[in-house]
Amino acid sequence: xxxxxxxxxxxxxxxxxLRFAAPQAFFPLAGKMIPWFAAxxxxxxxxxxxxxxxxxxxxxxxxxxxxxxxxxxxxxxxxMFLYVVMAAWAAFGLILNTRLSGMMASAIAPxxxxxxxxxxxxxxxxxxxTWGTWWVWDARLTSELILLFxxxxxxxxxxxxxxxxxxxxxxxxxxxxxxxxxxxxxxxVKWWNTLHQGAxxxxxxxxxxAATMLAGMFLxxxxxxxxxxxxxxxxxxxxxxxxxxxxxxVRERGGEA
Amino acid sequence: xxxxxxxxxxxxxxxxxxxxxxxxxHLVFFVIVVTLFPLGVGPExxxxxxxxxxxxWVAALLAAMLSLQRLFxxxxxxxxxxxxxISAHPLGLIVVGKIVAHWLMSGLPLTLLAPVLGLQFDLPQxxxxxxxxxxxxxxxxxxxxxxxxxxxxxxxxxGGVLLALLxxxxxxxxxxxxxxxxxxMANGLGAGPHLSLLGAxxxxxxxxxxxxxxVALRVAYD
Numbered sequence: 001x002x003x004x005x006x007x008x009x010x011x012x013x014x015x016x017x018l019r020f021a022a023p024q025a026f027f028p029l030a031g032k033m034i035p036w037f038a039a040x041x042x043x044x045x046x047x048x049x050x051x052x053x054x055x056x057x058x059x060x061x062x063x064x065x066x067x068x069x070x071x072x073x074x075x076x077x078x079x080m081f082l083y084v085v086m087a088a089w090a091a092f093g094l095i096l097n098t099r100l101s102g103m104m105a106s107a108i109a110p111x112x113x114x115x116x117x118x119x120x121x122x123x124x125x126x127x128x129x130t131w132g133t134w135w136v137w138d139a140r141l142t143s144e145l146i147l148l149f150x151x152x153x154x155x156x157x158x159x160x161x162x163x164x165x166x167x168x169x170x171x172x173x174x175x176x177x178x179x180x181x182x183x184x185x186x187x188x189v190k191w192w193n194t195l196h197q198g199a200x201x202x203x204x205x206x207x208x209x210a211a212t213m214l215a216g217m218f219l220x221x222x223x224x225x226x227x228x229x230x231x232x233x234x235x236x237x238x239x240x241x242x243x244x245x246x247x248x249x250v251r252e253r254g255g256e257a
Numbered sequence: 258x259x260x261x262x263x264x265x266x267x268x269x270x271x272x273x274x275x276x277x278x279x280x281x282x283h284l285v286f287f288v289i290v291v292t293l294f295p296l297g298v299g300p301e302x303x304x305x306x307x308x309x310x311x312x313x314w315v316a317a318l319l320a321a322m323l324s325l326q327r328l329f330x331x332x333x334x335x336x337x338x339x340x341x342x343i344s345a346h347p348l349g350l351i352v353v354g355k356i357v358a359h360w361l362m363s364g365l366p367l368t369l370l371a372p373v374l375g376l377q378f379d380l381p382q383x384x385x386x387x388x389x390x391x392x393x394x395x396x397x398x399x400x401x402x403x404x405x406x407x408x409x410x411x412x413x414x415x416g417g418v419l420l421a422l423l424x425x426x427x428x429x430x431x432x433x434x435x436x437x438x439x440x441x442m443a444n445g446l447g448a449g450p451h452l453s454l455l456g457a458x459x460x461x462x463x464x465x466x467x468x469x470x471x472v473a474l475r476v477a478y479d
Contacts, residue, residue, distance in 0.1 A: 142429075146426050149422075149425075149426035150426055152422070153422050153423045153426060156419055156422050157409060157410070157413075157419060157423060160410075160413050160414060160415055160419055161413055165479065166476055166477070166479055169472075169476040169479070170409045170473060170476050170477075173405065173409060173469050173472050173473045173476065174405075174409060176469070177402075177405055177427065177465065177466075177469050178426075178427070180461070
């Protein structure tokens with residue numbers, strides 16, 4: 001029922017936000033946005049890498065090895081943030097029964113899993129020179145690993161179910177249950193403060209790092225955001241085409257998409 | 258309303274008692290997994306005493322996970338579950354009833370057996386008490402979270418492995434605090450904070466898990 005009323009908005013009448021809730025209307029919009037986000041991602045990444053390797057000063061305790069922070073911290077942020085975004089889309093899909101929401105959730109999952117993996121991998125590379133070990137069973141590392149498992153579980157569940165509608169909705173339930181884990185990750189630093197350093201960036205206290213380091217990190221974080229937008233939109237376009245391949249508008253587009 | 262809850266519990270318990278072998282198999286599995294660790298790691302008594310809480314908890318986790326398929330699968334296969342879905346009783350109550358029955362047949366026997374296994378590892382007296390108590394609080398959480406996973410993987414190909422993949426990561430906090438509490442007690446610290454956090458998990462999952470399992474069941478029958 002809901003889906004068909006939303007369908008009526010696809011021809012341009014009604015609420016402009018609801019208009020793009022229809023896959024048919026969202027498909028060309030996503031196509032227009034992808035080049036912009038991709039270009040911004042490249043610009044921010046080049047700027048961020050320049051600042052982090054040539055402008056930011058050498059850390060007096062950790063030497064040059066600390067520079068992995070510019071990839072490690074933005075990916076760790078994105079890994080947690082994307083899970084929340086994914087769960088939010090999943091919840092929308094479950095509550096409002098909009099088709100696009102579930103597709104967005106499935107489109108975000110691989111990017112989130114990738115950032116989680118990068119955060120773990122760069123963390124290991126950083127841990128070896130500073131802590132003298134690739135891995136410690138610290139609460140924060142462990143919860144990041146659990147987050148990776150949650151992403152993989154979501155992907156495994158949605159790919160194991162053949163009916164796409166059921167796959168989406170089952171994945172949505174799992175994502176919502178798993179999202180309880182994300183605050184546990186965040187607060188784990190405070191609860192079991194072991195070997196992992198406390199949060200370096202805080203909104204309430206003055207940051208404990210040089211301004212140029214902070215600038216590099218924020219540029220890299222912006223690059224990660226823009227990349228995520230572009231990748232998720234790219235993926236959602238493929239998902240839309242796959243699901244709607246029997247719809248008239250997809251067949252009319254023919255070879256152009 | 259609670260009449261329905263009671264009859265669901267009674268029905269599931271009766272069905273389990275008819276297939277007593279299933280229940281016993283999971284208990285035997287639990288004991289065997291615990292026995293494998295000393296054989297694999299070596300029988301050093303001090304090491305065993307340190308590892309005992311973790312070993313017992315991991316084995317309990319695996320045994321509870323294996324028994325999850327019993328929860329909905331047979332009712333799904335013979336169509337009973339569909340009748341429950343369209344019955345006049347609220348689905349939440351039915352799901353809660355099934356979870357309670359599942360815990361009585363999987364979590365509770367594990368809890369009762371655990372002190373004996375703890376003795377094999379020479380755990381001190383208070384630690385044995387905490388082990389039992391932590392399992393008593395923790396195993397219902399396993400059944401509750403597991404119900405969500407079991408409902409999500411109903412009739413899905415490769416369901417067994419998938420169920421493990423979904424449920425085990427969600428079990429980790431319970432494992433940490435369950436085993437952590439016993440270890441803290443054995444080291445002379447109090448187990449209070451760990452048990453309180455376990456209780457908090459139980460409270461949260463009591464609220465979230467039956468709801469999520471209901472949604473998952475409706476999704477499965479959509």
